[in-house]
Amino acid sequence: MTESLRRTAIVTGAARGIGAETARRLAEDGFAVAVLDLDEAATKPTVDTIVSAGGRALGVGADVSDADQVQAAVRRITDELGAPTVLVNNAGITRDNLLFKMPDSDWDAVIAVHLRGAFLMTKAVQKHMVDVNWGRVVNLSSTSALGNRGQANYAAAKAGMQGLTKTLAIELGKFGVTVNCVAPGFVQTEMTMATAERIGQDWDDFVAARVAQIPVGRGGLPGDIAHAVSFFVSEGAGFVSGQVLYVAGGPKA
Template identity: 35%
Template sequence: MENKIAVITGSTSGIGEDIAIKFASIGYKVVVVGRNKEKGNRIVDTIKEKGEEAIFLKADVSQSDECENLFKTVLETYGTVDILVNNAGIMRNLPIVDMKETDWDKVLDINLKSYFLCCREAIKIMKEKGYGRIINISSRGWLGGTAQSNYAASKGGIVSLTRSLALETARMGITVNCVAPGMIDTPLHRQSTEEEVSFRMDSQPMGKVGTPRQVTNIVEYFADEENWFTTGQVLYVCGGMSVLASLSS
């Protein structure tokens, strides 16, 4: 892992924060990316206190100029990018008839467009060096969910983006894979109403939510240099919920 540079979007809380902390602990140099400087610096301090390496770079990854600046700064700081984890995401669950155009656009911009923008910048660098690992965080919700048409569409788009980029980069030494979590205990999950959670619990075979570390462990697998023959895949981390497909949101 030594000297490998990992850029993790939306890593100022939840799953992204856990990936940043675990990656730093196994020797990656971590770039924590988010919009909140205070939260980002807190995570970097936690990592550095253990003698590990991380920096915080502020960026709204749904904006192309901010993505370009982000990767430019990473290049200036570390000279390369080895791993990109696209993880930034939001939810705005609403029945379609109540969904405003802005609710659709915001979710698609952050959850899908930012993945395209960051992949584009990262692949420019990875292609040159003939090496890269891209891991996109989708969701089990891409299979479909009530009042989640914007979220499900964005997460399904991530699956298609991953599969297409896996083919496009297959001869460049780059792998592109996708993790599709189910209910994971994070600030985003805690936004759901009790009613929504109990509805989803009804179709949760294990009857409990997962921890961020369950997702991190799979991201770590896809990021590993040794795992070069796995690309274009979607791996569910959802306690078996995907087996029941799209019964509920």
């Protein structure tokens, strides 16, 4: 039995898209996986896929921006799957708008889910990692952290994820815990489809416009991001911490 088979991973925002693909990939790597999302019922397809392939998975509903719900979720995961020593902070939302049109509530919601959520989840899980002197935290940022029109809230949150990553890497390193960040570029998901719909652009045209700017000549897929996460949580990545990996098909956002 490999080390990963004795370990439990939590992936937030794992009902669909990048989170779901990451949960499936970590299950293939041998982890028991807690598939966490706001709506527990929505996690069922991801859980069923993992279980049908012979893995162990648990669907958990929680609002990552709510401290009490986070604590309850981590207790349940510990009881049912085992103490979590891998955490992927993927949960996120968009509320895009130009600054002068952006309601305060949309700023607050995006910061709460991304940044407060990552803070609360990591704070709740880190004790389990420290106890065994081993852990992996991967935070999801974005190329939008470098700035993106109409995304002041999202860009600020994703830039914040990078600062959080580097600080936690410094604080937790002596306990055998690495903390790294994956920053996707354009990835074809339900979230980016919603963006195309919001701005009134045909999906194929939307994709083509972005692919034209990507050196490798294609859009990203959730599996591309899951592969990067898989590396960061592996045994072999134990000397890699505090890093931001842009997975964007080229050197530019």
